[in-house]
Amino acid sequence: MGTDKAISGYVQIKGGRVMYNNSLFFEMPDAEPVVFFNDIYKALNINYPKFFKMDNLCKVVFLAVEVLLKDVSLRDKYKPEETGIVFSNANSSLDTDIRYFQSSLEAPSPALFVYTLPNVAIGELCIRHGIKGETACFVFDIFDALFQAWYADTLLETCGIKACISGWADFYDGKFEAFFYLVETGSDNLSIKHNSENIDKLYNQVWKN
Amino acid sequence: MNRVFLASDNIVSPLGLSTADNYIAVKEGKTGIALHHKTELWGDPFYASLLASLPAFENHAGYTRFERMCILSIQNALSGTSVRLDDKDTVFILSTTKGNISLLTDKPVSPQTRSRIALHSTAKTVAAYFNAVNMPLVISNACISGVLAVLLAKRLLKAGKYKHAVVTGADELSYFIMSGFRSLHAVSNEPCKPFDKKRDGITLGEGAATMILTTDESLAACPQKIAIGDGVSTNDANHISGPSRTGAELGFAVAETLKQNHLQPAQISFISAHGTATVYNDEMESKAFESAQLADVPLHSLKGHFGHTLGAAGVIESLITIYSLRDALVLPNMNYDEYGVSGKVNISRSVTKTGKHYALKTASGFGGCNASIVYSSIN
Numbered sequence: 277m278g279t280d281k282a283i284s285g286y287v288q289i290k291g292g293r294v295m296y297n298n299s300l301f302f303e304m305p306d307a308e309p310v311v312f313f314n315d316i317y318k319a320l321n322i323n324y325p326k327f328f329k330m331d332n333l334c335k336v337v338f339l340a341v342e343v344l345l346k347d348v349s350l351r352d353k354y355k356p357e358e359t360g361i362v363f364s365n366a367n368s369s370l371d372t373d374i375r376y377f378q379s380s381l382e383a384p385s386p387a388l389f390v391y392t393l394p395n396v397a398i399g400e401l402c403i404r405h406g407i408k409g410e411t412a413c414f415v416f417d418i419f420d421a422l423f424q425a426w427y428a429d430t431l432l433e434t435c436g437i438k439a440c441i442s443g444w445a446d447f448y449d450g451k452f453e454a455f456f457y458l459v460e461t462g463s464d465n466l467s468i469k470h471n472s473e474n475i476d477k478l479y480n481q482v483w484k485n
Numbered sequence: 486m487n488r489v490f491l492a493s494d495n496i497v498s499p500l501g502l503s504t505a506d507n508y509i510a511v512k513e514g515k516t517g518i519a520l521h522h523k524t525e526l527w528g529d530p531f532y533a534s535l536l537a538s539l540p541a542f543e544n545h546a547g548y549t550r551f552e553r554m555c556i557l558s559i560q561n562a563l564s565g566t567s568v569r570l571d572d573k574d575t576v577f578i579l580s581t582t583k584g585n586i587s588l589l590t591d592k593p594v595s596p597q598t599r600s601r602i603a604l605h606s607t608a609k610t611v612a613a614y615f616n617a618v619n620m621p622l623v624i625s626n627a628c629i630s631g632v633l634a635v636l637l638a639k640r641l642l643k644a645g646k647y648k649h650a651v652v653t654g655a656d657e658l659s660y661f662i663m664s665g666f667r668s669l670h671a672v673s674n675e676p677c678k679p680f681d682k683k684r685d686g687i688t689l690g691e692g693a694a695t696m697i698l699t700t701d702e703s704l705a706a707c708p709q710k711i712a713i714g715d716g717v718s719t720n721d722a723n724h725i726s727g728p729s730r731t732g733a734e735l736g737f738a739v740a741e742t743l744k745q746n747h748l749q750p751a752q753i754s755f756i757s758a759h760g761t762a763t764v765y766n767d768e769m770e771s772k773a774f775e776s777a778q779l780a781d782v783p784l785h786s787l788k789g790h791f792g793h794t795l796g797a798a799g800v801i802e803s804l805i806t807i808y809s810l811r812d813a814l815v816l817p818n819m820n821y822d823e824y825g826v827s828g829k830v831n832i833s834r835s836v837t838k839t840g841k842h843y844a845l846k847t848a849s850g851f852g853g854c855n856a857s858i859v860y861s862s863i864n
Contacts, residue, residue, distance in 0.1 A: 357719060366603065366605065367603060368604055368625055370602060370603070373583075373589065373602075373661070376661070377589045377661055378591075380665070384668035389664075389666075389668055390726040392661075393625070393626075393852060394625055395850075395852040396627075396852045397852075398720070398854070399720065399725040399851070399852030399853045400725060402722040403724070405722075407720060408720050408722050408737070410717065411854065412626055412633055412718065413624065413625055413626045414623060415625050416605055416623070417605045417606065426644075427637075430644070436741065448599075
């Protein structure tokens with residue numbers, strides 16, 4: 277098992293750069309997160325007003341996956357329930373939790389409260405890309421390629437999933453990063469096999485670039 | 486592929502500190518929901534299922550209330566089995582939505598507080614109490630966290646990654662959670678009435694529950710062994726804080742769950758639904774169960790007994806499901822008077838005998854997520 281599963285694309289947002297399949301998609305050093313995110317959004321040339329309602333964690337997840345899927349249409353290739361998502365991060369929704377909590381001392385903000393769950397980022401991806409398959413949200417102190425690979429494999433081998441968006445994103449106190457990749461079964465491009473060694477390599481390689 | 490059994494369990498809730506006490510209380514129609522006046526949680530009196538002071542345990546000083554809820558539940562569950570956490574074959578899985586969030590105050594968050602709130606470090610703190618050797622896993626997936634955590638344990642054990650899993654679901658009712666659900670106008674002013682025509686929102690609750698699972702059949706809890714079946718999760722792809730209008734996605738998860746377990750609807754004894762008692766959630770679930778051909782299967786929500794315990798709900802409700810399956814009983818849906826959903830479902834109104842050996846547990850939550858799993862009693 278596992279030989280026919282390949283990583284067909286990957287993206288990393290970190291240090292003012294957006295790397296897509298190991299080439300530079302967008303760069304803006306030393307920008308405030310909100311400016312950086314808005315400019316990536318503009319560079320993508322999309323029209324999705326919901327983006328501006330999202331909290332920062334959802335924004336960085338949304339943008340990363342927008343880049344990851346800019347040349348692929350999951351809607352065309354798969355049924356809604358054939359795509360899954362495995363998402364993990366370190367600080368859950370703490371950045372927004374603090375914002376919500378501060379609002380709650382005066383007047384609790386429902387618009388902030390709905391973003392005080394990390395899996396809402398998955399929900400935003402599902403709405404945007406029409407994904408209805410199995411999804412899950414985990415919290416680890418650091419990116420765990422071994423677990424991430426095992427869980428995606430499990431979904432692909434036993435849960436009727438044919439494509440899986442897998443990744444890691446964190447946003448806390450203005451610091452953020454995102455790393456996502458697409459795993460597909462029966463992909464023509466088997467250049468990057470789906471395993472934890474390759475995932476670790478991509479996660480670190482892109483960063484050093 | 487390995488089969489997975491329940492080895493031991495516990496529920497810490499206002500209804501008791503063991504699963505047996507909780508199960509008996511539920512069977513007798515008791516509820517943990519009461520009118521409270523605690524201004525640290527909310528200015529006006531409110532209905533909720535709140536734990537009274539927690540019993541002390543050895544070296545409990547220095548742990549937060551949330552951590553103590555988890556430790557108590559795990560300690561009680563471990564006392565009923567030879568499975569241990571200081572064993573390389575055992576994994577600890579924590580299911581929670583907000584963990585130590587009550588540590589947030591009006592002061593700026595210090596690095597120490599941030600670290601204490603980070604769910605992975607909370608899980609490590611709890612795991613370290615039991616000298617756990619493996620890194621804990623944390624699922625924080627809104628209100629389906631508990632069911633998903635059991636499903637994760639089942640998959641890890643089935644694949645042979647570990648021999649045993651300690652799955653704990655817990656959430657503490659804090660001002661954070663109370664004010665948030667209030668701000669969404671999702672909280673009822675009365676005890677919640679799942680599936681009833683007059684339902685108008687949730688009642689919040691708190692608790693912790695633990696399921697210890699094993700692939701070693703000789704460790705399966707007696708008298709009647711319980712096998713953990715397969716399960717499926719789906720997403721609505723519709724709205725981040727409102728359920729699907731059609732219930733098709735939960736319906737798909739349920740139908741796939743039956744298929745994976747090679748079951749027909751007629752073999753299901755009862756459904757332990759999510760049933761939060763919001764207008765839209767219960768409506769969605771009714772359509773989902775009808776679409777999955779389960780319109781005739783007795784159904785209840787346990788929220789009338791425990792309130793909505795968020796990350797604990799899936800584990801607490803799974804255990805009540807399992808105990809009633811063992812007892813060959815279907816429990817009623819509490820606080821229910823009048824049919825109030827448009828999908829066709831069979832709301833359970835009294836304690837009834839059943840000769841069937843399978844039960845279905847479902848959950849749905851913010852972010853559009855749904856999950857379902859099957860439990861079976863083995864003669």
